[in-house]
Amino acid sequence: MKHRLFIAIPIEENIKSLLIENTKLPKFYRITKRENLHITISFLGDTEETQIPQINSILQKVTQKEKVFNLSIDSFGQFPEKGLPRIIFATGSEGKGKIINFANLIRDDLKTIGFYDDKDFKYHITVGRLDEKEKIFGYVNISNLKINVKINVNKVILYKSDLTQKGPIYTELSLFNLNINQ
Template identity: 30%
Template sequence: MRSFIAIDLSPSIKASINDFIQQNNVKKYFSGIRWIKFHNLHITLAFLGEISIDEVSTVKKILENISLKHMSFPIELSGFGFFPNFKNPKVLWIGIKEQPELMTLKQDIDMGLDTFNIFYDKKPFSPHLTIGRIKPPLKFKPEIAETLDFKASFLVTEIHLMKSDLLPGGPVYTDLYNVKFG
């Protein structure tokens, strides 16, 4: 099953993002974006791809062990940007201020997955929250993104193992397992 490890967002943070986009006419400024459904918003910590039932059990154990070593920590969301860059945008994201706790959590997840030989995407970790995927050509003025300033913060209290089913209407994410810190 296609899976990933993530931080889920509270319903109030998801609603704040939705409200900001609506109130600032963000969709008007960016045509050609396939917007992420707000109930699907999350912060990906590790994309696992296709994993077996046995590997799901192993990942659950890895997350249990990691949860014992971590306490809740705050995350700050701030600003907008594009991957890979303004000139060739593929993804519209909200930024996440780098915090030592988040980086340590990511390192611990990677180490746990490596220890048990669980495949995951090893691209460098750049903390962000994807809110849209872009089909070229995107019509926008880069300076618009620079003027938008979304800010919010929340407390991360748990991590999730999620299943991703790709359907014609878009992906459907199912929580397979979650574990609270401490």
């Protein structure tokens, strides 16, 4: 049986609240549901259930070696960078190099078992998506969005994603704590 899987860093509840409070977007954007806010490390896609133990083994190995670290959330951005923003995201500068290295360690090890994520890792938390049903060509001034918080990165989760008419539902399959003893 196949499951739609991804690996992510969860966001603390108080940070989720701040993200939602500080993200005021026009009505033609859908705000990401509170329970779905996270930092994607790697999207694995449709994955055979029999591969989950191998994925877990990689995550266990990497997280045992990596020390807990902090990230800032101090700015907002958009995808694509030019033109009509389809995705609005929160990001930050502090810890950016650390999370990129951490994500690349996981992604490189995943290649050994057949998972190739061909997109460069970009540290971001999706906070809103353009509603494709809206035929609007509006403008979002992301410079008006303000936030300045820190995230303590101390765990990684393997999630299953079930797509429904009401949006995706994420289920935690495995949790791995980063090393606190280094």
